[in-house]
Amino acid sequence: MALAREESSPLFAGTVAGTLRLIIYLALAMVLMVLDHRNGWIWRLRYTTSVLVEPVYRLASLPATGMRSLSVAFSDRKLLTEQNQRLREDLLLANAKLNRMAAVAEQNQRLKELLDTQHSLDLNVQLARVIDVDLGTSRRRMLVNLGTHDGVKPGQVVIDAHGVMGQVVEVMPRTSLVMLVTDPDHAIPVVIERTGFRTVAYGTREGDLLSLPNISMAADVHPGDKLLTSGLGGRFPPGFPVGEIQSVEPAASGLFLEGRARPAADLDRSDNVLLLHDLAEPAGPPEPAVQAGPPSDLAPAPAPATSTAPPARPNAAPSAAASATTNPAVQP
Numbered sequence: 410m411a412l413a414r415e416e417s418s419p420l421f422a423g424t425v426a427g428t429l430r431l432i433i434y435l436a437l438a439m440v441l442m443v444l445d446h447r448n449g450w451i452w453r454l455r456y457t458t459s460v461l462v463e464p465v466y467r468l469a470s471l472p473a474t475g476m477r478s479l480s481v482a483f484s485d486r487k488l489l490t491e492q493n494q495r496l497r498e499d500l501l502l503a504n505a506k507l508n509r510m511a512a513v514a515e516q517n518q519r520l521k522e523l524l525d526t527q528h529s530l531d532l533n534v535q536l537a538r539v540i541d542v543d544l545g546t547s548r549r550r551m552l553v554n555l556g557t558h559d560g561v562k563p564g565q566v567v568i569d570a571h572g573v574m575g576q577v578v579e580v581m582p583r584t585s586l587v588m589l590v591t592d593p594d595h596a597i598p599v600v601i602e603r604t605g606f607r608t609v610a611y612g613t614r615e616g617d618l619l620s621l622p623n624i625s626m627a628a629d630v631h632p633g634d635k636l637l638t639s640g641l642g643g644r645f646p647p648g649f650p651v652g653e654i655q656s657v658e659p660a661a662s663g664l665f666l667e668g669r670a671r672p673a674a675d676l677d678r679s680d681n682v683l684l685l686h687d688l689a690e691p692a693g694p695p696e697p698a699v700q701a702g703p704p705s706d707l708a709p710a711p712a713p714a715t716s717t718a719p720p721a722r723p724n725a726a727p728s729a730a731a732s733a734t735t736n737p738a739v740q741p
Contacts, residue, residue, distance in 0.1 A: 534683040535559065537567075540584070544677065546614050549592035551575075553682060556583040564644060566685040572650035572673030573597065573638060574682055585684075589676055590651065591616055599651050600639040604629050607639050610651060610670060617676075619652050621668035622660060630657050636670055646685070650674075 445451035541552035555561045557580050565577045567587050575595065579586035588595050595612040599621075606628050610619040624630055634654040640647030652670035660667040 532683070533686040534568075535561070535686065537585075537682050537684055539680055539682060542677075544616060546616065547593060549575075549589040549595075549612060549616060549676075550578075551587050551589065553585050553587060553684070554583070555684065556581045556585050558582055560686075561585045561684060566645055566649075568649060568683050568685065569674045569679045569681075571675055572652070573645065574672075574674040574676060574679065576644065577684070587682075590672055590674070591619060591676060597645055597651060598639045598641040599636040600647075601630060601654075602635040602637050604634075606630065607641070610636060617671070618655070619670040619672060621654075621670060622665065624657065624666040624668055626659075626664070626666055628666065630654060630666065630668060632656055636673075 441451060535555060537553035537555045539551050540554050543550040543552075551574075553567075561577060561580050563577055563580055567574045567576060573590055575587050575589040575592070577585050578588045590597055590610070590612060592612040593614050597610050598607065599610045600607045606624075608621050608623055610621050613620045619636075621630075632654050636651040636653065638645040638647050638649045638651055650673040652672045655669045655671050657666050657668045659665075
């Protein structure tokens with residue numbers, strides 16, 4: 410019985426058969442090298458083999474390529490998400506800044522209109538900022554940031570760039586309470602610009618309108634007529650816009666016409682207002698006040714009653730004017 414061979418015989422064993430096999434392989438290798446050198450057959454064989462083997466390489470590399478593509482896709486998605494989030498935050502911040510700039514531009518425009526009003530009319534005024542507003546049905550008031558320490562007195566007229574807003578009714582050390590022209594307890598003598606007809610405009614509980622209940626049946630009053638302060642009563646200086654007639658209808662009693670007017674001032678939107686000085690007291694000849702004051706290069710020349718009064722004004726007149734601050738029964 411033949412024993413099983415533990416090891417296979419080498420390719421080129423040290424026997425005659427092994428030597429003959431080595432010589433054959435060497436001769437075949439030399440023949441292949443000569444043929445490859447002269448005709449390029451081996452290169453053609455390699456080229457054909459590579460064409461056949463390349464799909465196998467591609468198929469074998471698909472798992473690694475897929476994993477790499479997924480990793481890149483996830484990383485790109487995460488990067489794009491972060492960039493999108495940053496861009497969204499930048500857009501929101503830019504919109505907020507743009508809105509703020511628009512609000513500041515609008516506020517600057519209103520301030521410019523106030524300054525233009527002051528310069529065009531040569532008024533002695535103080536610029537005040539609105540810090541609180543009470544626009545209820547029974548009260549139409551606002552609070553400004555000037556008080557007795559700033560020289561504010563009860564009865565001073567408050568205007569904006571478009572018209573009369575109201576008058577100061579209460580003064581605190583650093584703030585003042587202003588009654589708007591639309592307050593139910595407020596009344597202001599007015600004149601119709603087109604015809605010169607004088608009447609009184611009262612505040613209403615509607616809040617955004619003025620009432621003119623005592624218009625004569627024969628009066629020439631039409632929607633669109635402009636209302637100006639008449640100057641009667643000595644509280645409001647003449648010539649300031651008050652409102653515009655919206656409608657004229659017979660009153661409930663049938664004896665008068667009742668008009669409705671929209672205020673000229675921006676009562677609901679004004680952030681800054683002007684407080685008129687030296688105009689809340691009854692108008693009088695300016696000569697005595699100028700002569701009583703100390704000589705100064707800055708003292709203004711005598712002017713009509715509608716112009717700016719001199720800085721040195723009497724102290725007794727404002728208290729008399731302030732006594733009728735909340736009295737709606739203003740006679741035209």
